[in-house]
Amino acid sequence: MVNHESVVAAMMNAKPRFQITQKITWRTKPASFEFQLPVKNEFGEPLVLGGVVKFARPQAGSIWVRNEKDRKTQVVRLCIRGAHTNKRGPDRRKWKGESHLHHWNAADLMKYATDPIQPPWPPVDWIENSFEPLSDIDFKRALSVFCQMHGITFDPSQHWDSVPSRPDETFVLSPAGEEIP
Numbered sequence: 243m244v245n246h247e248s249v250v251a252a253m254m255n256a257k258p259r260f261q262i263t264q265k266i267t268w269r270t271k272p273a274s275f276e277f278q279l280p281v282k283n284e285f286g287e288p289l290v291l292g293g294v295v296k297f298a299r300p301q302a303g304s305i306w307v308r309n310e311k312d313r314k315t316q317v318v319r320l321c322i323r324g325a326h327t328n329k330r331g332p333d334r335r336k337w338k339g340e341s342h343l344h345h346w347n348a349a350d351l352m353k354y355a356t357d358p359i360q361p362p363w364p365p366v367d368w369i370e371n372s373f374e375p376l377s378d379i380d381f382k383r384a385l386s387v388f389c390q391m392h393g394i395t396f397d398p399s400q401h402w403d404s405v406p407s408r409p410d411e412t413f414v415l416s417p418a419g420e421e422i423p
Contacts (some may be wrong), residue, residue, distance in 0.1 A: 249287055249309070249317050259284050260394040262291060266403040273297055275406055281307060281394065289317070291394065293385060295405055300375035305388045319344045320388045322376060341384075378405045 261282040268275045274296040281289035288310035295303045306319035322341050382402055389396035 249283075249285060249289065249307075260289070260392070262389070262394060262396045262401050265401050266293075268403060268406050270406060275408075279401075280310075291389075293381070295376060295381065297408060300408060303376050303381055303384070305385055307392070307394075315346060316344070317346050318392060320384065322381070322384050375408070381405055 262279055263282060264279050266277045266279060268277050274294050276292065276294045278290050278292040281291050283289055289307055290310050291305075291307050293303065293305045302321070302323045304319055304321050306316040308316045320341065320343050382398060382404075385402075386396060386398055388394075
């Protein structure tokens with residue numbers, strides 16, 4: 243049985259109860275670079291830490307933890323620079339192009355989000371509303387902070403591997419002869 247509630251409660255606590263023991267290996271997919279790593283934990287749950295950088299939106303990305311037994315449901319997710327538009331629960335404020343966190347709960351199943359700088363999260367200077375591609379350093383920093391915020395032991399000197407270079411842009415010609423990415 244998948245126990246999201248106890249895992250989320252432990253991650254919100256930010257005490258080191260989770261551990262990464264393998265180095266990141268990025269996989270090139272048709273539309274993105276992705277990684278997935280097993281997360282050792284005291285609950286015995288088969289957790290996975292993952293991350294995505296999409297080619298179509300290179301300025302945004304996401305980092306998440308999910309249970310291997312429930313591939314469709316992430317337990318916690320950080321959307322970096324607003325990989326999508328989202329609402330906050332009580333006041334329905336919308337994020338558009340801003341970083342935000344989702345935590346699984348039985349009531350809304352990650353429908354709503356929270357600010358990554360709200361307590362109990364440590365302050366983070368997120369580079370928001372940028373159209374510059376998310377750099378390797380920015381993603382590494384976001385991953386390190388995400389792990390710190392959720393009690394995941396992650397040592398970049400041992401576990402980090404750089405995001406691969408993006409493939410060359412391909413263009414098509416419009417009827418007017420303009421290059422369209």
